[in-house]
Amino acid sequence: MKGFSIIIVTWNALEHLKRFLPSVSETDYPNFEIIIADNASDDGSKKWIRSNFPHVKIVSLDQNYGYCGGNNRAAPFASKEILLFLNNDVEVDKNWLYDINKAFDHESVAAVQPKMRAYQQKNRFEYAGAAGGYIDNYGFPFCRGRVFDTIEEDLGQYDSKVDLFWASGAALAIRSELFTDCGGFDVDFEFHMxxxxxxxxxxxxxxxxxxxxESIVYHLGGGSLPMDSPRKVYYNFRNSLFMLWKNYSTLSLFTRFPIRLILDTIAAWKALFEGKPKEWLAVAKAQFHFIKGLLKVHRKRKKLQKKRIANHDPSTMINLSIVWQYFIKGIDRFDDLNS
Structure with missing residues (x-):
């Protein structure tokens, strides 16, 4: 069985640790370790961990590096072959690591996501990851079990083992050597995407x-930034543009990226007409800061394009516009997209 290094980034979240760390510690699996990446908390988190979970490693960081920076800095302290980045507000089933372990039997698999249900409504999928993530032609993310703000009940409809486009960072398992080789998380993203x-x-x-x-976790969610936060809107829009410019195929960069910019502009003006000026401003700032940082992002793109093995986009990119499907056609379930 493969070994797992479970890395949990935290900053002044002692109450979350008290509520959720016990279930992680009680995991029934023969080969795992828990590493807490503490982003300079001053709420007694480290003292409480040492008193109650002395077997847990603590990586003490000198400041708050956020999700990306905290995980990147903790990864070198891991001793197992699989890194598992877990949010500090996630409860896990006792046997959750076994199915993830099976998924890594295939050498081509780099990363794995468990099924994510909502902590407060445990029969429903959770927003951040549900039953696995995808994006459409224009880079808008959605999940099996969650399209925009419509979240489904888990009735076993998404229990097939499939390839995803993305695995949620709330519970993301990845081969350690690949995480290191690809440079880890892009710290310029700060939050989201x-x-x-x-x-x-x-x-x-x-x-x-x-x-x-078969691996199930329960995510509380919404702990870092509220769903309606203009700051969250800003990061989602800005980071989407960063991500698309870095990773699109050359053809998509010229044909799809301009359409994405238009769609973002429409979303901004829609927010303004709905009486949400802060949201309009957040999207405008996102586009401005994307343009301001474009040269740096393009340098990253040039390096990444040298490593890609195909000129086309991944086959897991869903060939449709989820904006059109959801807002115009009224389709709000992943299964119904096929029709």
Missing amino acids: EEIDLCWRLQNQGYKIRYAP
């Missing part, structure tokens, strides 16, 4: 992202 970018880079190099439905 960093896991989609990582998974896209891996696919461009010929690897697969897999779903492990």
Whole structure:
């Protein structure tokens, strides 16, 4: 069986650790370790961990490096072959690691996501990852079990083991050597989309992202930024543009990227007409800062394009516009997209 290094980034989240770390520690699996990447917390988190879970490793960081920076800095302290990045607000089933372990039996699989249900409604999928992530032609993310804000009940409809486009960063397992080789998470993203970018880079190099439905976790979610936060809107829009410019095939960069810019502009003006000026401003700032940082992003693209093995986009990119399907045609279930 493969070994897992479970890395949990935390910053002043002692209450989350008290609620969720016990289930992770009680995992029934013969080969795993837990590493806490502490982003300079001052709420007594480290003292509590040492007193209650002395077997847990603590990587003490000198400041708050966020999700990307915290995980990147903790990864070198891992001793197992699989890194498993887990949010500090996730409860896990006792046997959750077994199905993830099976998924890595295939050498082409680089990363794996478990089934993610909502902590507060445990019969429903969770927004951040549900039953695995995809994107459409224009880079809009959605999940099996969650399209935009419509979240389905888990009735076993997505229990097949399939290839994904992206695995949620709330519970993302990845081969340690691949994470290191590809440079880890892009710290310029700061918040949001960093896991989609990582998974896209891996696919461009010929690897697969897999779903492990027999592995179940329960995510509280919404802890870092509220769903309606203008700051969250800003990061989602800006980082989407970063990600697309870095990873699109050359053809898509010229044909699809301009359409994405138009769609973002429409979304901004829609928000303004709906009386949400802060959301309009967030999208405008996202586009401005994307243009401002374009030269740096393009340098990253040039390096990444040298590593890709095909000139086309990954086959797991869904060939449609999810915006059109959801807002115009009214399709809000993943299964119904096929029709």
